[in-house]
Amino acid sequence: MSSEDPVRFVDxxxxxASTLKKVLRYVFPDHWSFMLGELxxxxxxxxxxxxxxxxFFYTPDSALTTWQGPYEPxxxxxxxxxxxxxxxxxxxxxxxxxxxxxxxxxxxLFLFSIVVHACRAFFTGAFRKPREPIWMIGVLLxxxxxxxxxxxxxxxxxxxxxxxxxxxxxxxxxLPLIGGPLTVLxxxxxxxxxxVLFSRFFILHVFVIPxxxxxxxxxxxxxxxxxxxxxxxxxxxxxxxxxxxxxWPAYALRSMGLxxxxxxxxxxxxxxxxxxxxxxxxxxxxxLSFNGAQPDWYVGWLIGALRIMPGFDVQVPGGDHTLVPxxxxxxxxxxxxxxxxxxxxxxxxQRLRRDGAMHHLLDRPRDSPRRTALGxxxxxxxxxxxxxxxTDRVFLALxxxxxxxxxxxxxxxxxxxxxxxxxxxxxxxxxKRREIHPLRGAPGTVVQRTPEGGFRVxxxxxxxENGSSEARVPxxxxxxxx
Amino acid sequence: xxxLTRLLFLIGALRAGRPAASQSDGERDVDPRxxxxxxxxxxxxxxxxxxxxxxxxxxxFAVLIAAWPNTQILGGTLGGxxxxxxxxxxxxxxxxxxxxxxxxxxxxxxxxxxxxxARELVTxxxxxxxxxxxxxxxxxVTGCGLLGxxxxxxxxxxPSAAQRIDSxxxxxxxxxxxERGEHITADDIELGSWLTGFPEGASVEDIGSPVVxxxxxxxxxxxxxxxxxxxxxxxxxxxxxxxxxxxAVSMYRYPLFKPRAPxxxxxxxxxxxxxxxxxxxxxxGAPVVFGPAGRPLPQLPLRIGAGRRLEAAGPxxxxxxxxxxxxxxxxx
Numbered sequence: 001m002s003s004e005d006p007v008r009f010v011d012x013x014x015x016x017a018s019t020l021k022k023v024l025r026y027v028f029p030d031h032w033s034f035m036l037g038e039l040x041x042x043x044x045x046x047x048x049x050x051x052x053x054x055x056f057f058y059t060p061d062s063a064l065t066t067w068q069g070p071y072e073p074x075x076x077x078x079x080x081x082x083x084x085x086x087x088x089x090x091x092x093x094x095x096x097x098x099x100x101x102x103x104x105x106x107x108x109l110f111l112f113s114i115v116v117h118a119c120r121a122f123f124t125g126a127f128r129k130p131r132e133p134i135w136m137i138g139v140l141l142x143x144x145x146x147x148x149x150x151x152x153x154x155x156x157x158x159x160x161x162x163x164x165x166x167x168x169x170x171x172x173x174x175l176p177l178i179g180g181p182l183t184v185l186x187x188x189x190x191x192x193x194x195x196v197l198f199s200r201f202f203i204l205h206v207f208v209i210p211x212x213x214x215x216x217x218x219x220x221x222x223x224x225x226x227x228x229x230x231x232x233x234x235x236x237x238x239x240x241x242x243x244x245x246x247x248w249p250a251y252a253l254r255s256m257g258l259x260x261x262x263x264x265x266x267x268x269x270x271x272x273x274x275x276x277x278x279x280x281x282x283x284x285x286x287x288l289s290f291n292g293a294q295p296d297w298y299v300g301w302l303i304g305a306l307r308i309m310p311g312f313d314v315q316v317p318g319g320d321h322t323l324v325p326x327x328x329x330x331x332x333x334x335x336x337x338x339x340x341x342x343x344x345x346x347x348x349x350q351r352l353r354r355d356g357a358m359h360h361l362l363d364r365p366r367d368s369p370r371r372t373a374l375g376x377x378x379x380x381x382x383x384x385x386x387x388x389x390x391t392d393r394v395f396l397a398l399x400x401x402x403x404x405x406x407x408x409x410x411x412x413x414x415x416x417x418x419x420x421x422x423x424x425x426x427x428x429x430x431x432k433r434r435e436i437h438p439l440r441g442a443p444g445t446v447v448q449r450t451p452e453g454g455f456r457v458x459x460x461x462x463x464x465e466n467g468s469s470e471a472r473v474p475x476x477x478x479x480x481x482x
Numbered sequence: 483x484x485x486l487t488r489l490l491f492l493i494g495a496l497r498a499g500r501p502a503a504s505q506s507d508g509e510r511d512v513d514p515r516x517x518x519x520x521x522x523x524x525x526x527x528x529x530x531x532x533x534x535x536x537x538x539x540x541x542x543f544a545v546l547i548a549a550w551p552n553t554q555i556l557g558g559t560l561g562g563x564x565x566x567x568x569x570x571x572x573x574x575x576x577x578x579x580x581x582x583x584x585x586x587x588x589x590x591x592x593x594x595x596x597x598x599x600a601r602e603l604v605t606x607x608x609x610x611x612x613x614x615x616x617x618x619x620x621x622x623v624t625g626c627g628l629l630g631x632x633x634x635x636x637x638x639x640x641p642s643a644a645q646r647i648d649s650x651x652x653x654x655x656x657x658x659x660x661e662r663g664e665h666i667t668a669d670d671i672e673l674g675s676w677l678t679g680f681p682e683g684a685s686v687e688d689i690g691s692p693v694v695x696x697x698x699x700x701x702x703x704x705x706x707x708x709x710x711x712x713x714x715x716x717x718x719x720x721x722x723x724x725x726x727x728x729x730a731v732s733m734y735r736y737p738l739f740k741p742r743a744p745x746x747x748x749x750x751x752x753x754x755x756x757x758x759x760x761x762x763x764x765x766x767g768a769p770v771v772f773g774p775a776g777r778p779l780p781q782l783p784l785r786i787g788a789g790r791r792l793e794a795a796g797p798x799x800x801x802x803x804x805x806x807x808x809x810x811x812x813x814x
Binding site: 102171177227246325 | 511512513514515547548551553554555556557558560561562563564565567568569570571572574575576579580581582583584585586587588589636637639640647648649661678680686687688689690691692722723726727728729730731732733755756757758759760770772773774775776777803804805806807808
C-alpha cells in the first residue's frame with residue numbers, strides 16, 4: 001500500500017470526486033421520527049447477520065430423530081431433526097441461545113419500526129407525490145416481513161410453532177379453488193407435510209424473502225435519494241430545498257451510533273429477556289395442542305381476525321360441497337384488503353383531493369384532519385382485531401367471559417373505527433384552531449401589564465385557520481411553544 | 483453504492499431543468515445555514531474512554547464465549563460493548579465533529595426539455611413498426627407460455643393431485659390404541675374424562691388418525707339420524723383435528739353443574755379448540771355451537787369388541803381436517 005491520499009484513491013478508482021462531494025453533502029433534515037426508517041434498516045442488517053450465524057447450525061429436516069442433551073425433560077424424546085437442531089443451538093452451541101433470542105427480538109423490532117415508520121409517513125403525508133412508489137414499496141415490505149417472521153418461528157417445530165403451521169396450512173387450503181391442491185403440493189402432502197417441508201420453509205426464509213426484502217429496501221432508499229428527504233416546514237425550509245445535517249461527518253456518526261444502539265438493545269434483549277422459550281412446550285405432533293398459544297404480535301391480528309369471524313363455510317346449497325372455508329375471511333382476505341388499501345391510498349387521496357402537486361414539505365397530523373382521522377380509524381380497527389388475538393389471555397387475566405369478549409369485539413370492529421374517526425377529526429380541528437401542541441402543553445395567553453396597573457391580553461388575535469406550519473404562528477406564541 | 487452513484491449522476495444531469503423554488507413568504511426566506519466547531523478536550527477524552535471501554539467489553543465477550551458461554555453474561559458483555567460504541571459514536575457526532583446545518587436544493591421535478599427528448603427517444607424506438615398491437619399480443623402469448631412452463635414444475639413438489647387431502651386410516655374394525663400403541667378399553671374412559679385414540683398400525687402423525695374419545699350419559703345423547711349405535715355406553719369418538727384451522731381439539735369442557743340461566747352457548751359437555759375456540763357439542767354429533775369453525779367434527783362410529791377394547795365400527799363420518807374448495811363430500 002502506498003501512502004496515497006484516500007480521496008485521490010476513491011476519485012481515481014471508485015467514485016468521481018464531484019459525485020463523492022454530493023454524497024458527503026447529502027442533507028438529512030433533522031427530526032426524531034426520521035430515525036424510524038433507519039431503525040428498521042439496521043434491524044434488518046442485524047437480522048441478516050444473526051440469521052446467518054443460526055443457519056450454520058439449523059437443520060431444515062422433518063425426519064424423526066431422538067434428541068440427546070443436557071435438558072432433562074426433552075432428553076431422549078422423539079422429534080424432528082429441525083427441532084433437535086434448534087435445541088442444540090439453545091443447549092449446546094456457545095452463544096447460540098443469545099443469537100437466537102436476539103434474532104427473535106430483532107424480528108419484532110424490525111416489524112415494529114416498519115409499522116411506526118409507516119404511521120409517521122401516513123400521518124405527515126409523506127406518501128404524496130412524488131413519493132407514492134416509495135410508500136408502495138414500504139407496504140410491500142410490510143407484506144414480506146410478516147410471512148418472513150412467521151416462517152422463521154414456524155421452522156422451529158416446537159408445539160407452538162407447529163400449531164402456527166397448522167393454521168397456515170388451513171389458511172392455504174381455504175383459498176378459493178386453488179387453495180387445496182396448491183397447499184398440499186407445497187407441504188408435500190396433507191398436514192404435517194413431507195420431510196422436505198422445512199427445506200422449503202428454510203429456502204424461503206433465508207434466501208427468497210430476504211433477497212426480495214433487500215432489493216426492495218435498496219429501491220426504497222434509491223428513490224428517497226432521488227427525491228431527497230421530506231422535511232417539516234420551518235425557517236428557510238421550502239418545497240425546493242432540504243435543510244439539515246450533511247451526511248459527513250456528524251450525520252454519518254450519529255446514524256452509525258443508532259446502528260450500534262440497535263445492536264446493543266437487541267443483544268441485551270437477547271441475553272437478558274427471554275423470548276420464545278422453545279424448550280418449554282416440547283415437540284409438535286398434529287394430535288397435540290395447548291391452551292394459551294400466542295403468535296408474535298405482528299401475526300396476532302390475523303389470529304384475532306380468525307377468532308372474531310362468525311363460524312360459517314360458504315357451501316353449495318345442500319351442504320355437501322364447500323366453496324369458501326372460514327379461515328379465508330380472517331386469514332387471507334382481511335390482510336389482503338388491509339395491504340391493498342394501503343397500496344392504493346396515495347392514489348385515492350390524490351383523486352379525492354384533486355391534488356396533483358408535488359409535496360416535499362410535510363403536514364403535521366392536524367393539518368389534514370380527515371386523513372389523520374382515517375388513519376386513526378384504521379389503526380383502531382387493527383387494534384380491535386389484535387385484541388381478538390389476546391382474548392384467551394384476557395380471559396385468564398381478567399376473567400372476562402370469552403364468548404362475551406368475542407361478541408364485544410365483533411361489534412367494536414365496526415363501531416370503534418367510527419368513534420376514533422369522529423374524535424380524531426374533532427381533536428385535529430381544535431388543535432388547528434388553537435395552535436397548541438399536545439405534548440408541549442398550551443402556550444397560555446400573553447398578558448401585558450399596562451402602566452395604569454391594568455392587564456391587557458395582547459395575543460388574542462385569531463390565527464389563520466389554515467395555518468399549516470409553525471412558521472405561521474405569531475412570534476410571541478412561538479417563543480412560548482419552544 | 484454504484485447504484486447510488488448512478489442516481490446521483492442522474493440527479494446531476496437533471497439539475498439543468500430544475501424550476502425555480504415554488505413558494506416563499508417572509509419567514510421561509512431566512513437563511514438557516516450555520517456551522518459551529520464544537521470539539522473540546524473533555525469531549526475528545528470521553529470519546530477515547532468510551533471507545534476503549536467498548537473494545538474491552540467486546541474482547542471480554544470473545545474470551546467468555548470460549549470459557550463460560552452463559553447467555554446472560556454473553557448478552558451483557560456484547561450488548562454493553564455496542565452500548566458504549568453507540569454512546570461514543572453519538573458523542574462524536576454531536577460534540578466532537580463540526581455541527582452544521584446545510585441547505586441542499588431539490589432537483590425534483592426535472593421536466594422541461596429533457597423530458598420531451600426522452601419521450602421522443604421512446605416513441606422513436608417503434609418508428610415504422612405498423613403491427614404493434616399484434617406484436618404485443620404475440621409477446622403476451624410468449625409470456626403466458628413461459629409463465630406456465632415456470633409454474634407447472636411445482637406439481638413435482640407434492641403427491642399426485644388425485645390424492646385425497648382428507649384420507650383417514652380409520653376402517654371398520656380398526657382397533658383403538660393410545661399414542662404408545664396400547665389398546666384402549668371401554669373402561670379406560672370415565673364420565674367427564676377424555677382420551678386421544680389412534681387406529682392400530684397407522685401413523686400417529688397423520689391428521690386422519692387422532693380421535694378424541696369421551697363418555698357422556700347415554701340418555702342425554704341426541705345424535706343426528708343414522709348414527710344409532712355409534713356411541714355404545716355413551717362413548718363418543720370425534721376427529722381431534724379442528725375443522726376450522728387444523729389445530730388439535732384438546733380441551734374438553736365438562737360442566738359439573740347445570741347452569742342457572744340459559745347461556746348464549748350450549749351448556750352441555752363440549753370439545754373446544756385452543757387456537758380459535760371453536761366449540762363442538764359432543765352430545766349432538768359435534769355441531770359448532772360457538773367460534774369460527776364452519777362444519778362439525780367428523781364422528782367415528784365405535785363398538786366394543788373382545789376384552790372390552792374399543793374398535794371402529796366404520797369410517798369417519800366426513801372429511802377430516804380444515805376445509806377447502808370441494809370438501810365435505812361424505813366418505814364412502
